[in-house]
Amino acid sequence: MPIWLRVLGYAALAAAVIALPHFVGSFTIAEFTYVAVYALALFGLNILTGITGQISLGQGAFMLIGAYTTGILSAHHGWPQLLTVPAAALVAGIAGFLFGFPALRLAGVYLALATFALAVIVPSIATAFDFTGGSSGILLALPTSPFTGQRIHVLGVGVTMPTVGADTWLYYVSWGIAAVGLVVAFWFVRGKRGRALRAIMENELAATASGVSLSRYKTLAFGVSAAYAGAAGALFGILSFIVTPGLIPVTTSILLLAGLVVGGARSFLGAIIGAIFVELIQVYSADVLGPVVNAAQQVGLPIGDVDKATPGVPSVVYGVILLVVLFLMPRGAAGLFSRIAGLTRRVV
Amino acid sequence: MLTLAFSSSHFFQTVAFGLAIGAVYASLALAIVLIYRTTHVVNFAQGEMATFTTYIAWTLTANHGWSFWPAFFATIAIAFVLGAATERVIIRPFERGDPLTLILVTIALFVIFNGLIQWIWGPDQKFFPGAFSGTFTIRGVTIAHQDVGVVAVTLATVVVLWLFFRFTKMGLAMRAAAIAPVASRLMGVRVGWMYAAGWGFAASLGAVSGMMVAPVVQLNPSMMQSILVYSFAAAVFGGIESPLGAVVGGLALGLLTTLLGAYVSWIGVDLQLPVAFTVLIAVLLIRPAGLLGRHVVKRV
Amino acid sequence: MAPLLELRGVQARYGPIVALHDVSLTVGEGEVVALLGANGAGKTTTLRAISGLVAKTGEVVYAGSDVRRASPERMARLGLAHVPEGRGLFPELTVWENLRMGAYVRRDRGGVKADLERAVQHFPWILERRHQHAATLSGGEQQMLAVARALVARPKLLMLDEPSLGLAPLVTQELFRVVHELNEQEGLTVLVVEQNAQIALTVSHRAYVLEVGRVAVEGSSAELREHEGVRRSYLGY
Numbered sequence: 001m002p003i004w005l006r007v008l009g010y011a012a013l014a015a016a017v018i019a020l021p022h023f024v025g026s027f028t029i030a031e032f033t034y035v036a037v038y039a040l041a042l043f044g045l046n047i048l049t050g051i052t053g054q055i056s057l058g059q060g061a062f063m064l065i066g067a068y069t070t071g072i073l074s075a076h077h078g079w080p081q082l083l084t085v086p087a088a089a090l091v092a093g094i095a096g097f098l099f100g101f102p103a104l105r106l107a108g109v110y111l112a113l114a115t116f117a118l119a120v121i122v123p124s125i126a127t128a129f130d131f132t133g134g135s136s137g138i139l140l141a142l143p144t145s146p147f148t149g150q151r152i153h154v155l156g157v158g159v160t161m162p163t164v165g166a167d168t169w170l171y172y173v174s175w176g177i178a179a180v181g182l183v184v185a186f187w188f189v190r191g192k193r194g195r196a197l198r199a200i201m202e203n204e205l206a207a208t209a210s211g212v213s214l215s216r217y218k219t220l221a222f223g224v225s226a227a228y229a230g231a232a233g234a235l236f237g238i239l240s241f242i243v244t245p246g247l248i249p250v251t252t253s254i255l256l257l258a259g260l261v262v263g264g265a266r267s268f269l270g271a272i273i274g275a276i277f278v279e280l281i282q283v284y285s286a287d288v289l290g291p292v293v294n295a296a297q298q299v300g301l302p303i304g305d306v307d308k309a310t311p312g313v314p315s316v317v318y319g320v321i322l323l324v325v326l327f328l329m330p331r332g333a334a335g336l337f338s339r340i341a342g343l344t345r346r347v348v
Numbered sequence: 349m350l351t352l353a354f355s356s357s358h359f360f361q362t363v364a365f366g367l368a369i370g371a372v373y374a375s376l377a378l379a380i381v382l383i384y385r386t387t388h389v390v391n392f393a394q395g396e397m398a399t400f401t402t403y404i405a406w407t408l409t410a411n412h413g414w415s416f417w418p419a420f421f422a423t424i425a426i427a428f429v430l431g432a433a434t435e436r437v438i439i440r441p442f443e444r445g446d447p448l449t450l451i452l453v454t455i456a457l458f459v460i461f462n463g464l465i466q467w468i469w470g471p472d473q474k475f476f477p478g479a480f481s482g483t484f485t486i487r488g489v490t491i492a493h494q495d496v497g498v499v500a501v502t503l504a505t506v507v508v509l510w511l512f513f514r515f516t517k518m519g520l521a522m523r524a525a526a527i528a529p530v531a532s533r534l535m536g537v538r539v540g541w542m543y544a545a546g547w548g549f550a551a552s553l554g555a556v557s558g559m560m561v562a563p564v565v566q567l568n569p570s571m572m573q574s575i576l577v578y579s580f581a582a583a584v585f586g587g588i589e590s591p592l593g594a595v596v597g598g599l600a601l602g603l604l605t606t607l608l609g610a611y612v613s614w615i616g617v618d619l620q621l622p623v624a625f626t627v628l629i630a631v632l633l634i635r636p637a638g639l640l641g642r643h644v645v646k647r648v
Numbered sequence: 649m650a651p652l653l654e655l656r657g658v659q660a661r662y663g664p665i666v667a668l669h670d671v672s673l674t675v676g677e678g679e680v681v682a683l684l685g686a687n688g689a690g691k692t693t694t695l696r697a698i699s700g701l702v703a704k705t706g707e708v709v710y711a712g713s714d715v716r717r718a719s720p721e722r723m724a725r726l727g728l729a730h731v732p733e734g735r736g737l738f739p740e741l742t743v744w745e746n747l748r749m750g751a752y753v754r755r756d757r758g759g760v761k762a763d764l765e766r767a768v769q770h771f772p773w774i775l776e777r778r779h780q781h782a783a784t785l786s787g788g789e790q791q792m793l794a795v796a797r798a799l800v801a802r803p804k805l806l807m808l809d810e811p812s813l814g815l816a817p818l819v820t821q822e823l824f825r826v827v828h829e830l831n832e833q834e835g836l837t838v839l840v841v842e843q844n845a846q847i848a849l850t851v852s853h854r855a856y857v858l859e860v861g862r863v864a865v866e867g868s869s870a871e872l873r874e875h876e877g878v879r880r881s882y883l884g885y
Binding site: 055057102105106108110112116118121127249251310312313317319326327 | 452
Binding site for chain 2: 699701719720721724725729730732736737738739740741745748749750752753801
C-alpha cells in the first residue's frame with residue numbers, strides 16, 4: 001500500500017476518532033473507548049504474534065496484571081488513576097519479559113499451551129492473595145473528568161473550562177494513549193530491530209545464522225507486548241470501576257487473538273480493525289444472531305429469543321466467524337502470519 | 349511453612365482425594381493424547397467439550413429425572429457421537445492444512461462450546477450429583493466412597509479402552525490408521541472414519557472426566573478450564589503421544605498438588621494451579637519429548 | 649474371457665507434472681504380468697493409479713467394473729492387494745498385528761484363520777517372531793511380511809512394487825519362488841513392477857516395458873527374454 005494512502009487512512013481515522021463524541025450518545029462513546037483499549041492490547045499482540053511470530057493466547061493475563069497494578073496503586077496507595085497507566089505497563093512489561101525466558105524454548109503448540117495456561121492461572125494467583133483483594137477484587141473510585149466547567153485563573157486571566165463528561169474524557173484519554181502507543185509501535189518495529197523480529201518469524205534457524213540473538217529479541221517482544229497489554233488492562237480496570245480475577249477471563253485472550261486474525265495481523269491498522277471487531281462482537285452479536293434464531297424458531301427448533309443480555313452468544317458468534325475466516329483464508333493462518341516459526345518440535 | 353501437625357487420618361483422606369482428582373486429570377489427559385496420536389492435533393477444546401457433555405448429563409438427571417448411572421452411560425454415548433461429528437464436520441476440512449490453522453480451529457471450538465454452554469444453560473453454578481455417596485472406614489480412617497469410586501471408574505474406563513485398542517479389529521485399524529494412513533487405506537480402512545472414532549472416544553473420556561469432577565467443583569461453564577491446564581501438564585509429562593504417561597502423569601499431578609496444597613500452607617487451594625503450571629513449563633523446557641517420550645529432533 | 653484388469657489410455661499427473669501419458673495394458677486372470685522400465689518411467693505411478701492413490705483420466709476396468717474414480721478402500725474391498733514401494737508396513741505394530749491388518753476387508757473368520765496359517769507355512773519365521781515390532785525386522789523380512797500380509801487378504805489381484813529393492817539376491821529368489829508357487833498352485837493373479845527385469849521375466853507370463861509414461865514394448869516374457877535388442881535397450885542386460 002503506498003505511503004500516501006496509508007497516511008491518508010490514518011488521518012481519516014484520526015479525524016473520525018476526534019469527531020465521534022460530537023455525534024453519538026454516551027453508550028457509543030463508551031463502546032469506542034473500549035475499542036481504543038483493545039487496540040492498545042492488539043498493538044502489543046501484533047508485535048509479538050503478527051511480527052515476531054510467537055503465538056500467544058495469554059495477552060489477557062498481562063492485561064489483568066496491568067489492571068491489578070492500577071487497582072492496587074490507585075485504591076490502596078492513592079495514586080491518580082491515569083498515572084497508574086504507565087506503571088501498569090511497566091509491571092506487566094517486566095512480567096512479560098520474564099515469561100519470555102522460558103518461552104524462548106517453546107514454540108508452536110507448546111507456546112500456545114503455555115500462554116493459554118498463563119491466562120488461566122493469573123486469575124487464580126489474584127484470588128490467592130490478600131493484597132489483590134482475593135476473589136472480591138479491588139474497588140476503584142469512579143473516574144472523573146478534570147473539565148467540569150470550573151473557572152480557573154491562568155496568568156491573571158479568568159478562563160472557564162469546558163464541561164466534559166467523564167465518559168468523553170476517558171474516550172479522548174484512551175485514544176490519546178492508543179495514539180501514543182501506535183507511534184511507539186511504529187518506531188519499535190522499524191529498522192534493524194523490526195527486521196530481526198520479522199526474521200525470527202520467517203525462520204528461526206536462518207535468523208540465528210545471520211546473527212540475530214533469539215533470546216534478546218524474543219524476550220524483548222514478549223516484554224513490549226505485555227507492556228501494551230498492561231496499559232490496556234489499566235484502562236480496562238478504570239473503565240470497569242473494579243478489578244476482579246474474573247475481569248479478564250481466558251476467553252478475552254482468545255478473543256484478542258481472534259481479533260488479530262480477523263483484522264489482519266502484521267499491520268497496526270489491522271489491529272485497529274481487530275479491536276473494532278472485538279468490541280462490536282461483544283455488543284452486537286445478539287443482533288447478528290437474531291435473524292438466525294428467528295429462522296430456526298420458525299422451523300420449529302426449540303431456541304429461545306436472544307438479546308444483548310443472553311450470555312454466551314458473543315462467543316458462539318465470534319467462534320463461528322473465526323472458523324469461517326480460517327476456512328476462507330487462502331493459505332490458512334500461516335498465510336496470514338507467514339509461517340509462524342517453530343511448529344515442529346524443538347531439540348533439547 | 350510446613351504444617352507440622354500431621355494426622356495420619358487426614359493424610360490418607362488427602363491421598364484419596366488427590367488420587368481422585370488425579371484420575372480426573374488423567375482421563376482428560378488421555379483424551380488429549382488419544383486425539384493427538386490419531387489426528388496429530390492438540391485439541392484445545394477438549395475441556396469445553398467435556399463440560400458441554402457434562403451439562404447434558406445434568407439435563408438428564410435434573411430435568412428428566414434420570415438416575416446417575418443411566419445418565420452416565422447415555423452421556424458417554426452422546427459424547428462419542430458429538431466428538432465424531434465434530435471431527436467429520438469441523439476438523440476434516442482443515443486436516444490437510446497447516447498445524448497453526450488447526451490449533452486456531454480448536455481454539456475457535458473452545459470458544460463456541462463455551463458460548464453454547466452459557467447460552468443454553470446460563471452462567472450459574474449447578475448442582476451435580478455424585479456417583480457414589482457415603483464413606484467407609486478402615487482402621488479409623490474415614491474415606492469417601494466418591495474418591496475411591498472416581499479412581500475406580502477412571503481406571504475401568506482406561507482398561508476398557510486399552511482392551512479395545514489391543515484386541516479388537518477396529519481398535520487395531522485405528523492404531524494402524526494413526527501410524528500409516530496411506531497404507532491403511534490400501535488395506536481397506538476408511539481412515540477418515542477412524543479419525544472420527546478417535547475423536548469420539550476422546551470426547552467420551554472427557555465426559556467421564558467431567559462427570560467425575562462436577563460433584564466436587566460444582567458444574568459451571570468454566571469448570572474444565574483449569575483442569576485443562578493440569579491435563580495438558582499430565583499429557584506432556586509422558587510425551588504427548590504416551591497414554592501411559594498421561595494416566596501416570598495425571599494421577600501423580602493430582603496427588604502432588606493436593607498434598608502440597610494440604611501441607612504447605614502458603615500454597616493452599618488457590619496456588620495449586622500455578623504450581624502445576626510451573627511443572628508444565630519445567631517439563632516442556634527440560635524434556636520437550638516428555639519424561640517418557642522419545643527424543644524428537646527438529647528437522648532443518 | 650475378459651481380462652481381470654484393463655487400462656486404456658490412462659493419464660496421471662502430480663500437480664503440473666504428467667507422470668503417465670497414455671498407458672494401456674491388460675492382466676488376465678491367472679497371469680503373472682511384469683511391468684518394467686527405467687527409473688521414472690511411471691511404473692510405480694501406474695500401480696498407484698490402479699489402486700486409487702492417484703487421480704487419473706482414461707479407462708480402468710477391474711473385474712468388470714469401472715473403477716476409475718474408486719478410492720483405495722474400495723479397491724481393497726474389491727480384492728486388490730497393493731504392496732507399495734517402501735512396503736507400507738506398520739512399524740510400531742507387531743508382525744502378527746501387521747498380518748491381521750491384511751485381513752481387514754474379510755468377513756469370514758474361518759477363512760482368515762486358514763489363510764493366516766498358510767502365511768506362516770510360506771514364511772515359517774513369522775510364527776516365532778510374531779510379537780516383534782515390524783520396525784525391527786530386516787529388509788528382506790519386512791518385504792516378505794508385506795507380501796504375506798497382502799496374501800492374507802485373499803486378493804483377486806496382487807500388485808507388487810519393486811519387491812526386490814534392497815534385498816539380497818537369495819532373498820529375492822525366494823520371494824519370487826513363493827509368488828510363482830502361489831500363481832501355479834492357486835491361480836493367484838499378479839502384476840509386478842520390477843527394476844530387476846531378469847528375475848521378473850523368469851516368473852511372468854507377459855510383460856510391458858514403460859518409457860516416459862507410455863508403453864514402449866509389450867509381449868510374452870519368453871519373447872522379451874530372447875530378444876537381445878530389447879534387453880539391451882530397455883532392460884539393461
